[in-house]
Every structure is written in C-alpha cells, then in structure tokens.
Amino acid sequence: MKAEEHLNVCEEQVYKRVFNETSKTIFNYIYYKFGNEEKANDAVQEAFVKLWENCSKVVPEKAKSYLYTVANNLYLNVIKAEKVRLKYADSTLKTTNETPEFIMEENQFKEKLDYALNSLPENQRTTFLLNRIDGKKYAEIAEMESVSVKAIEKRMHLALKSLREQIDGI
Amino acid sequence: MQNNYLAKWLNDELTDAELAEFKKSEAYETYQKIKESASQLESPEFDVDKAWESIEQYKTKEETKVFILSPFKKFLRVAAVIAVLLAGSFFYLNTLNESFTTDYAENKSITLPDASEVILNAESELAFSEKKWDKNRNVNLKGEAYFKVAKGKKFTVKTTQGLVTVLGTQFNVETRKNYFEVTCFEGLVSVTINGKETKLPAGNSILTIDGNTTMMKATVNGVPSWLSKESSFKSIPLHYVMDELERQYNIEVVTEGIDTAQLFTGTFSNDNLELALKSISVPLQIKFNLDGDKVLFYAEKAPK
Numbered sequence: 001m002k003a004e005e006h007l008n009v010c011e012e013q014v015y016k017r018v019f020n021e022t023s024k025t026i027f028n029y030i031y032y033k034f035g036n037e038e039k040a041n042d043a044v045q046e047a048f049v050k051l052w053e054n055c056s057k058v059v060p061e062k063a064k065s066y067l068y069t070v071a072n073n074l075y076l077n078v079i080k081a082e083k084v085r086l087k088y089a090d091s092t093l094k095t096t097n098e099t100p101e102f103i104m105e106e107n108q109f110k111e112k113l114d115y116a117l118n119s120l121p122e123n124q125r126t127t128f129l130l131n132r133i134d135g136k137k138y139a140e141i142a143e144m145e146s147v148s149v150k151a152i153e154k155r156m157h158l159a160l161k162s163l164r165e166q167i168d169g170i
Numbered sequence: 171m172q173n174n175y176l177a178k179w180l181n182d183e184l185t186d187a188e189l190a191e192f193k194k195s196e197a198y199e200t201y202q203k204i205k206e207s208a209s210q211l212e213s214p215e216f217d218v219d220k221a222w223e224s225i226e227q228y229k230t231k232e233e234t235k236v237f238i239l240s241p242f243k244k245f246l247r248v249a250a251v252i253a254v255l256l257a258g259s260f261f262y263l264n265t266l267n268e269s270f271t272t273d274y275a276e277n278k279s280i281t282l283p284d285a286s287e288v289i290l291n292a293e294s295e296l297a298f299s300e301k302k303w304d305k306n307r308n309v310n311l312k313g314e315a316y317f318k319v320a321k322g323k324k325f326t327v328k329t330t331q332g333l334v335t336v337l338g339t340q341f342n343v344e345t346r347k348n349y350f351e352v353t354c355f356e357g358l359v360s361v362t363i364n365g366k367e368t369k370l371p372a373g374n375s376i377l378t379i380d381g382n383t384t385m386m387k388a389t390v391n392g393v394p395s396w397l398s399k400e401s402s403f404k405s406i407p408l409h410y411v412m413d414e415l416e417r418q419y420n421i422e423v424v425t426e427g428i429d430t431a432q433l434f435t436g437t438f439s440n441d442n443l444e445l446a447l448k449s450i451s452v453p454l455q456i457k458f459n460l461d462g463d464k465v466l467f468y469a470e471k472a473p474k
Contacts, residue, residue: 028216
C-alpha cells in the first residue's frame, strides 16, 4: 500500500484495485436509489470511464468518493425511482424443520418488508440497504452521500421506524 | 433513549440499560424481525467481469482516439500559425510594393496606375506602391528601363545610384554596376546623383561610370535603341558592352588578352547573336569563339 501512494489512478494496478473494491458498491448504490439494473450498470461504466479520463487528477485516496459523486450526479433529477426488487437468500435449507405456518408467515413478512422498503424515501432506503446488505459503515455511507454521519444515523433511524410502522400497520 | 437509537441499535451501540429498555417496548419484536429478514436480503447480480471488460474496451478505444487526436491537434496548431502568418504576410505584402522583374534576354512592358508606360530591359527590376500611387509617383528601379510618363504630379525614379525626377516626359534610365545612365527623349528630366542635381533637357544623356559623370547628346523624340532590339554604345568601356551582351543573350562572356577598359562605340543586335558578336569583334579587330552559351573573345595576335 505504501508503494502505491506515489502512484496515481492511471496506473493499471491502482485502477484495477479501485475497480474491484468499488464497482459492486456503486452498482448497488445506484440500484437501491432507482431500482433499475441497467441504469446501475451504466453508472458503474460512466463513473469508471470518467475516473480513467481524469486519472491524473484524482489521487487514489479520493478515487472512491470521486466515483460516488460521478455516479450520483449522473441521474440527478433525471430518472424516477422504480420498484427495487431484492431477493432473499435461499433460507429453505435452514428452515426445513420449521412448520409450514411459520414459513408462510415468514414469507408474508418478507413481502411486507419488500413493500415497506419501496415506500421509503430514496435516501432512507439507500442508506438502510447499503448498511444491511453491503455492510457499509455509517461513516462510509455518509461519505458516499456527502452528508454527516449524524444525518445517516437519522436516516437509518427513520428508515427503521417507517418500516416497522408499515409492517405493523400503524 | 438517545437520539436515533434505532440506528445505534443496528450498530450495536446501545448501552445495556438502553438495550434492555428497548427490548421491553412492543415494537421491538418487529424491529428484530426486520433486522433478521433484512440480513437475508440480496442485491441483484452484478457481473464484475463484464463491467470491467466494457471499461477496458472503452479505455483502449480512448487510447487509440488519443493517438489520432493529438497529432491532429498539433496539426491544427500548426495550421493556425500558418493561417495567421499567411494572413499577416498577405496584408503586409499588400501594403508593400508591386514589383516586376525581367530575366536575362527578357523585356517586359508595364503600365503604371496612371497609364504611364515602363519598358523593362533584360535583368531589371521595377517596384512601386500601388496604394500610395495617388500621393506620390515613386518607382524603384534596378537595371534599365524606358519611361513614358503621363503628365501629372512629380514622377520619381529611385535607383541606388541616383534619383530621376520628372513631371511628364519620355526617358531611359540604366543603372548597372558602377554605371548609371539617364537619357531624356522628351521634356525635362531632373537627375540627382550623389546629392547633385542636373537638369537634363530633351536630347541629352547623362552617364556616370565609376563616379565620372559625362554629358552626351541623344536623339530628340527618339527611343532608346534597345526598344528596337539593338544595344547602342558611345565611348563606353568594353566590359559594360560585354555585360550588356551577357544580359541580352543570357550567355557567358569570357575575354582573353583584350583590354576591356578600351572604349567602344557601336551597336549590336539584340536578336541575332552571330551578328552581334561580329558587330563587337570586327571594329575592335578581335576574334570570338562561340561554344554553346559561352563566348570567348580573344586578341587576333594573342600568343597561344
């Protein structure tokens, strides 16, 4: 890592490392926002092409936030959010000993959660999913969204609150 | 309970007391379920290799593009500089003098903006400014030319050896190396040589050779002999005659055992070399030998 400090993003190895570390997150980030896989793929390409074009101006430490900014700006006020479709990890193996009623309840709950997630404001949903699915720390999400950690905590709190209210029908 | 406690809870940042309190709340069950279900959530498939490939493709395309573009940009830069230079020199040259030149064995007739006529003899150059013509009729002359000046303002012929000023007349100016001759055929010509002004009435000729000025007679209302394809000389050192011969025929003249300072009076044809050579050699009693475009004059009794 030390040696890489002197390198800029134009170096193939640095660029590739940034790509491997960040491309999936960018894809998810844009997908959580807009629920459109194609747009998310485009955003990844656009962000990395821009990074390549400006590689001499972007230091490796700033590469990630540069990518998020490009991806974020790409669809700023351009597209409307579509339904975010998320799959659940196949839990049948773990739950073979569960009663059919339990499984049905479980599936109903997932459906509700799915619906509730789509009812969330885009920034709350994105924050919640980045944290829950991608395991991103609040600080990282704050960097991506260019807001404070406090603001992310607030979004997270509100997201959970809304989800629960939706699910419990309050 | 602290602010955003739900976020803190997800992050395991609640104190034990807070956690215990939260667990007692009726909403806790749902929150717990949400947390569990969310942990099973999966984002859509993302094909990393495909994404990398498409970016790589773009990058190589970009790189070839760069190779194509940059020389073009360089070319554009060069083209811009050339365009500026061309435009600049165009305007510069436009303000510069109009110029006419004749080569060996060539005559050229030029009409000046005021309908004055100039006939350039061989190996001569005439330049004038068309833009400033209305203000002053100035021409620069190297070599020999015959002027038929239309009546009007002062007309000046500038040469390195002297200045010829007229109002409207016909005259011939010849300026060669250390040789300056002005012949006036009509009207009055003012000739300034080394700051000394001489009035030259029609039918007179002024000649300066190596700084010695002599006045001679010429035909009134005549024309210089070279206009009728002849070169005439009156007591002119022979080497000037040889020079003129070289100019008229575009040949090289070499002499052997001949005093080229001796004076020559006579005429040679400008369109018949054989005749011209005889015209020079016979009166001087010398011989000549023509070989291609080289002429050797040698003394008849020159020791071989």
